[in-house]
Amino acid sequence: MPVTDPHSVTAALHQRRSIRKFTGQPVDQALLRDIFAAAQRAPSGGNLQPWQATVLTGAPWAAVKDAVAARLAMGREGYQPEYDIYPKGLTDPWETRRFGVGEGLYAALGIPREDKAGRLAQFVENYRGFGAPVMLFLHCSRIMGPPQWSDMGMWLQSVMLLLVEAGLASCPQECWAMYGKTVRETLALGDDQILFTGLAIGYADEDAAVNQWPVPRVGLDEVIDWQGF
Template sequence: MPATDRSVTEALHKRRSVRAFTGQPVDPALLKEIFAAAQRAPSGGNLQPWQVTVLTGEPWQAVKDEVAARIAMGREGQQPEYDIYPRELTEPWTDRRFGVGEALYASLGIPREDKRGRLARFMDNYRGFDAPVMLFLHCSRIMGPPQWSDMGMWLQSVMLLLVEHGLASCPQECWAMYGETVRRTLGLDDGQILFTGLAIGYADEGAAVNRWPVPRAPLGEVIDWQGF
């Protein structure tokens, strides 16, 4: 399949966390091409700490089934690999997190008081939003924050390359809430730690959940210019 968005700028503006996918399968040869290109992502000391498991079909369904069983156990079933958000998150980050969540549910027409409706929609996370492919990104537990940063650069490279080829994705750290179950189902030993999932497929362009605007902080909030 030919690339559709050749400009990095175009890919950056078009990329978003897609939460509704079509049932169209993804060509594994295309994924191999994308992953081969993503290997050019930088890493300190050229460690390339990222390790990846890519699933579709029955193996992907097995992960969903195993995690669903843990979810049914309530809080006792959770197996967090790490704190996804800081426990003492403050402004402006709390406002950004709250704001994007409210905008998401507003796009679905689910008001704040509809707790059941919001929970049902949240559970779509653990179905990968019906994406046909799930990528799990993990690494050796000996790796530290710099190597986790390297994994993020690899992941961003993959997401932009997916856009370039007409595909969509949604990074999902929520899978790390059931890290032990995911790792066991993938056949990974305890020497590995699960970082995130990445749902991959073709976006349902007509779905409202894929069309609401996602704001970004203005440059004045994040960049301090000195000496210019």
Template sequence: MNVSEAVATRRSVRAFTDQPVDRAVLERVFEKAQRAPSGGNTQPWHGLVLTGEPLQRLIARIALDLPRGREAFAPEYRVYPPELDGAYEERRRGIGEEMYGALRIPREDKPARLAWFARNFQAFGAPVLMLVHTPRYMGPPQWSDIGGWLQTIMLLLREEGLDSCPQEAWAVYAPQIREVVAIPEDHIFFCGLSIGYRDPRAPVNAFPVPRAPLGESIRWRGFGGKSCAGRNFLARWRLLTRH
């Protein structure tokens, strides 16, 4: 698998088979991902990788608080800025609608939507969950380093035939997570990363996840001329990313 294939076939997988994942495979991935770049080579990422009984204990602890709804939420950072609007807010809502559409859960069916949201806290059935944390004093540049590290891991997982789902949702239960596993007090809990083998039959793993046209993200100066990407490239890329 080359890098383009890894990028094209990675998606947030939300239904996994129960096939266990070898520690040796994960060690290979994490060892390689240590090559991810970071400002000043600070490497501010920390992960706690759970499987088996420790993961089940965490899932059981969160299940106790699910019926309390938002009252039980206590994230250590704001997952989305309150100002989020325009295209950003539209994309956020859009992906939810795409997903619930694939699951055939209508907007009015709040209990079904909540039940699906709760699948986050079963790691979507994945056999492995990594909990990601970093010292509390780290700022946006170091958080962005962690993002690059996570993407490196997610792409390397594809090379091993594995899939993943990054999950900020776990952040709402930071205190409950701390009850079950040791995360240093002077570290902030960022997110989970579910890891496992994709269930290829699950519709939730098959809906199209749109992306903004390039012009909304990238501006050019000094290149002259028009787009060089070419129709052939775009057609092939769209085919590759339609999974």
């Protein structure tokens, strides 16, 4: 579909990508309030609106990064997974897609497979939000099930597209759920909450190679089964 209106939903979908290097430019809270207010129009089953978000900048955001850095230093012993981010025993075609996007990322950065230290350093950038000045942590009550998690995803996509419309960028980061307990404790969330994901928010560094490499999408024939047309 050709994009003729630069302010259309189609344009926002084409422009949106997971940004992995942000500038340090602050984000105006009033702008974020407008975006979140508009995102409240996202659908949810039974109008439950199960999403809850904690949005951080400045010292509170730094406190989360510091707390998680201490867990990172513990290696695997520091893991506190809220849920399985990827299914156990992931098979093709999904495993190939997952592997391919990782290799594409490192290739864009010029980090070869044998450069373990370089790859680790890039991995750690996840837990700095890639330099984003704002981090949104999306969570919900533990009583919620898969349908409500689907609702959270629709809210999150709405936020990401609205950010594009406002000239902002984002990166959804489920990786924070690997240290869910530490994040929840630092945010003073009760044990009744489960952490779903983080969303780094800010202004993209447009010149960074990590923000320019092409991220492939499979063709329609791989995901759509047409019947009765």
